[in-house]
Amino acid sequence: MKNPLRLLAVLVIAALLLAACVPAAPTEPERLILATTTSTDDSGLLDAILPVFEEAYNAQVDVVAVGTGQALEIGAAGDADVVLVHARAREDQFVAEGNGTARYDVMYNDFVIVGPADDPAGITGAGSAVEALTLLADAQAPFISRGDDSGTHTKELSLWEKAGITPEGDWYISSGQGMGETLTMAAEQQAYTLSDRATYAVRQAEGLDLTILVEGDEALFNPYGVIPVNPEKHPGINADLAQKFVEWITSLETQELIAGYEVNGQQLFVPDSEAWRAAHP
């Protein structure tokens, strides 16, 4: 009788051989874990600029793209070296609680309220985002909220608060998912939602069936900040490289790369670091 253990042994050895086939890098690049929001990653910006940093510093940037809330949590737990997010008040709180060393301006874009082109709730031309949300609540028009504690969700909640409305009811849908999924859901159900312009632009270029209805309100300003995680709290942090990353992303050269990043001829992020502002008063 054939030994059945032999088959198992062969399987195990085959698997271990596969494991051994992992290519080893010539000089192991230093690992930097960047916790960031889905908007910077899904928009393609990071893919466009990070190789420059990796080349210059022999680094490997591992991008963990989640919502701003989760990104800050990952940073607070010491599981990332640096965070790049967009929820100003929470960023300041993150630094105040000693989770990060300091917050630096990186860039901004803006949020837009998108919805079906025929705009059943009639929010087109509303004077402000708050007014638009009030109209939506009055009309009980289906609105899809991220509901995931992300930067966009934080912004949305602050707008409802400003409008003095507690959004609830069948018309207010909490998707609990990323911007991309939420836009898809809104398009499928022909509902309204709040989106960062970058993610919307990328999705629209692929034929997403939603239109920008309200934009340009100052309340929709969407600044991104970068924060190195505090190495005093978590000694395992790659603080050196995190600091270099901050210096690099706020440098004039990188800021120009950000300014030059376009999808379908549309610029998605406006550089806004100190160095950039000094050079472009």
Added chain:
Amino acid sequence: MEIAGRALHVTSIALAISTVIGVPLGTWLALTRFPGRRIVTALIYTGMGLPPVVVGLAVYLLLSRSGPLGEWSWLFTVQAMVLAQVIIAVPLVIGVTMSSVLAVDPSLRLQLRGLGASSWQATQALLGEARFGVILGLVAGFGSIISEVGAVMLVGGNIDGRTRVLTTAIVLETRKGNFDLAVALGIILLAISFATNLVMVLGQGRLAEVK
């Protein structure tokens, strides 16, 4: 393709480790009587139904720098994904091995002892009889962990070029609205799953012939 290779790589290692742990343990559980064995059996069966995403959460908390094994710096690495997959697959391998060995005619064991086989030889022979079930268990384990998304997304972080596997890439591309790519990746996943099962089934056939 790199993503498919990585998915296979991670899952193969996890399955190999699960086999090394699960098959002997399952056989031992089947052939040994001890107090509390039923409770252990119930625990194993519960383990077979563990929600993968809960395993992911537990592994995440374990490996986080704020967690007990934070010093390892394993979170958001392939090792973390393998660990999660092993935890998902081991109960499956143990459970199936155990029930396959138990399903072998009990008189065979007595017969073997009567013929003067040592305990080790008897165990080998029993495993031989139970091999179809064991192999099926391995196939099931492979299928469940290569197509699992929740746990590997949590503990691997879906990092491009490092921890992105087929399932997490499908989630990402769907989020980005790249449905074509998502569907293509889904087809690759199906093809891998089919090919693996085919190899296992053919292997079973050959084993049967040899017998």
